[in-house]
Amino acid sequence: MTDEQLVEGCVKKQALAQKTLYDKYSRKMLGVCLRYASSTDEAQDILQDGFIKVFDKIEAFNAKGSLEGWIRRVMVNTALDNFRKNKKHMNQTDVDDVKYLLKADNFVVESLEAKALLKIIQTLPTGFRTVFNLYAIEGYSHKEIGVMLDVSEGTSKSQYSRARAYIQKILEKENITTR
């Protein structure tokens, strides 16, 4: 089935279309959700809520854009909803904590594959992780991120640079230990 047919079927609430659409995108979307979550369980919760929204709001999908992109945005927004609910995390971690976090030395990084990078991302404090995802991977601007997370542009920037520095340290460390 093409994406168009899938959407049509889902609008009509056909179970087969819904299942096909889910099978087609769930694995990839879990990949997205994993980046926003600190654990696989949390990611699957986001995925579940996200897909419920997808099926609920499928009429709102504008056929001009790509279906995958749309579903992805729904997932990211669901992850952000989740994040906003626990907003207090945003400013919780200061630089001192980063030092402490670096103690986590149990990464087994043979190569810098997505799974290894995911491990690093998942150890990031939620605020860092969210900003890093949105900026580095999803490609939003700091201004947009500020609006999305209801923080100032400056907060987004500083969170991002801290997250980046943190990741860089881990990567350096891994490369040294695995060399």
Next chain:
Amino acid sequence: MKNINDIEELFSKSFENFEQEVNPSVWTNVQQAIQTPAAPSSAASAAGKGIALKYAAIAILSVATVTGAYFIAKEFNANQNETQSALSVQEEGKTATNNKTHIGTEPQSDLNNNSSEIIHHTIQTNRTETKTEKEINNEIKMSANSEKENTLTSTKPEFVSENNTVTAEKNKQNAEQKEQVKENTKETVVVSTFEIDAEVNVLEDYDNKTIAFSIENEVEKVEWNFGDGNSSSLLSGLHRYSNFGEYVVIATAWSKNGQKKSIKKTVNLQLTSSIDFVPNVITPNNDGSNDVFNVKLSNMQVFHLIIVDRFGVTVFETTNTEITWNGNDLNGSPCKNGTYSYVIKAVGTDNKTHNTNGTIQLLR
């Protein structure tokens, strides 16, 4: 070593086609959620109400029409009887024509036979009118069809004169049906006193902040208020609080008949503290295993660890759970192989005290 100067590129490329297998339970849950709209949105329920009201309006209208029609019919009937008794020697054919002239609004020639029933019906419809809106709602759902039929047949005069008997027969049937329906409704209202029971459990082996909630009874709709500003309309599910504390969970449920009941449950969210693991041997030779004396704790607010050698001399002391003993004494010089004793005094975030002591073997 890869060039890690461009972290953004590294990450966005690595994750471009990143996939992972999904636990099948996710689909099960999604499917449940989209099949049975267990969580009716406020808009949906508003629409539902609208529809229900519409039905109620139609029903009242039709009831009114029916009643009106029957009152007229009754009058006709009386008139007819009068005429008949006055002109007792009237031919049957004439009566027929007489009937025809009267006809135009209502089935009539069978009215004589059915008059008692009709009166009965009228009384009944009158009763219906005095019912509360809720009852009408309930009743209408079940008898909407018969009511509609009723209205239709009684407001189509041009067919009436010919299908007189049939229509009257139908009316009779409808009346009977309606009576049955009414009995049914009454029964359900009287018999089922609506009770609800909610179950709220803290998932302690999870993170102590998540509760599992469920409604034990059959309800039409339920609203959960978790006491932290969040709510849900799922029949059962999980809710995670962001803070510990005591919360009052209120479940408000509606029965199919629109009855409403609330139930309160209190949850107390608290982490349980524990000393999870104390090593009994350390081998500080930098081989990566057992190099430090690392006590594993859960949710401690006060922690005090003292390690002494065989002579009772303190070789290590800390109140910081993050600092571990690496086998050196207070001056930083390595301790000799042998047995050491530790004393741990700790107080958990739940104000439980944990005191323990024991021995450690040091081997290099």
